Amino acid sequence: MAYSVILHIPGETSVAGEVEELPKPADTIIVVTNPRQKDGKDLHYIDHDTVKVIWPLSKVGFIEILGDAEEEKIIGFVRE
Numbered sequence: 593m594a595y596s597v598i599l600h601i602p603g604e605t606s607v608a609g610e611v612e613e614l615p616k617p618a619d620t621i622i623v624v625t626n627p628r629q630k631d632g633k634d635l636h637y638i639d640h641d642t643v644k645v646i647w648p649l650s651k652v653g654f655i656e657i658l659g660d661a662e663e664e665k666i667i668g669f670v671r672e
Contacts, residue, residue, distance in 0.1 A: 596658040598630060601651055604637075606630050609645075614657065621646050622655070 595614060599607040599622070609624035627638055627645045634640050 594625070597624070598656040598658065599624065599647065600653040600656070601647070602653050605635060607635065607645075607647075608632075615649060615655070619649060621648055622652065 594610045594612055597609060597611055599609070601607065606629070607624065607627050608630045609627045611622060611624055615622050624645050624647065625643065627635060627642065629635060638645060
């Protein structure tokens with residue numbers, strides 16, 4: 593299962609993309625597929641044909657894990 597994430601890298605534009613698995617405490621890198629800006633535009637420092645990028649976790653401030661579109665369809669409260 594792929595996760596949609598946003599990497600927050602200090603001093604750089606946030607990077608949106610997908611990861612196959614979330615990093616574990618012992619991991620030192622994160623592999624991001626389809627890296628882009630949050631608005632979908634290309635990142636200026638990555639070639640536009642790039643499919644995957646490996647970032648060292650030491651350069652990442654924090655990672656946001658985005659919800660699945662199907663999770664948003666779940667109805668939490670129904671009033672009859």
